Amino acid sequence: MEVGFLGLGIMGKAMAANLLRHGFRVTVWNRTLAKCQELVALGATVGETPAAVVAKCRYTIAMLSDPSAALSVVFDKDGVLEQIGEGKGYVDMSTVDAATSSKIFEGVKQKGGAFVEAPVSGSKKPAEDGQLVILAAGDKTLYDDMVPAFDVLGKKSFFLGEIGNGAKMKLVVNMIMGSISLLSIITSILMMNSLSEGLCLADKSGLSPQTLLDVLDLGAIANPMFKMKGPTMLQGSYNPAFPLKHQQKDMRLALALGDENAVSMPVSAAANEAFKKARSLGLGDQDFSAVYEVVKGAGGSGQA
């Protein structure tokens, strides 16, 4: 199967590489064209513009940063709309809001093409391993055509019906993830303080601190988020798997969805403020766990 791939950021690069590894013929484009070279080394060909990629491929996938990028790649000069038409499909896997997705759907439909939105759950590692969860909606025939690609990219794909449902599901999932991550970080700080006391007490009492850690990790207070992100957070190292600016964009879009539906979400609103604060501190391109710096600055223990 031949596919086009637009957007080779953290996620797009891993996903396009995965398709190549599984025998797909892939034509790639990225705004910063130099980033295509890594994929060329894996066997991809390059399209000079989104329109050139769509002209060459029956199916084109996009993985772009946010609503404005997703719209620009479709509607601007040399964009997808210049070449999409009867018999061609466009699949946007970026995380955007339902209104953005609907605009793209209408634009593609007017040209006679088919459109599926298919945002994903799972970060850099699941993208590399083909273990994403795909939340698709839109044209069912195109969705069925894309199943071989979705099977490579993900461990499970859902077809959620009319356009917008995939975008909304993704925003709800990420809103929960963003809030829980923040709560988990705060909890971790408190946990780490009490853990420090516990380790000290074990040591002074002649017990092995490492055995204490092993016992705790098997019990009810084991904390997967802290286990995954904790060690690098403690070093103040936030190499991005999921950039903080994208987490804050998702919180913002999810809160707007809450506004539209009059759903009160005080926890998410507070989490959004913390992510915004982190962006104002210049942490937007770091991993979303860098929100820890905000929590520390607000009076959490730097010992954590």
Ligand SMILES: NC(=O)C1=CN([C@@H]2O[C@H](COP(=O)(O)OP(=O)(O)OC[C@H]3O[C@@H](n4cnc5c(N)ncnc54)[C@H](OP(=O)(O)O)[C@@H]3O)[C@@H](O)[C@H]2O)C=CC1
């Ligand atoms: N990282 C993660 O863990 C996950 C991310 N997502 C979502 O996937 C999408 C991509 O994320 P990720 O790969 O991490 O993001 P990156 O920031 O690493 O990559 C963003 C991509 O979008 C391109 N881009 C940005 N603005 C424009 C524009 N105006 N026109 C054309 N291209 C543009 C960038 O091009 P250039 O290289 O030129 O800057 C790059 O290819 C986002 O919507 C994110 O929310 C979903 C699940 C997990």
Ligand SMILES: O=CCCC(=O)O
């Ligand atoms: O949108 C990013 C989600 C990251 C994840 O699901 O781990």
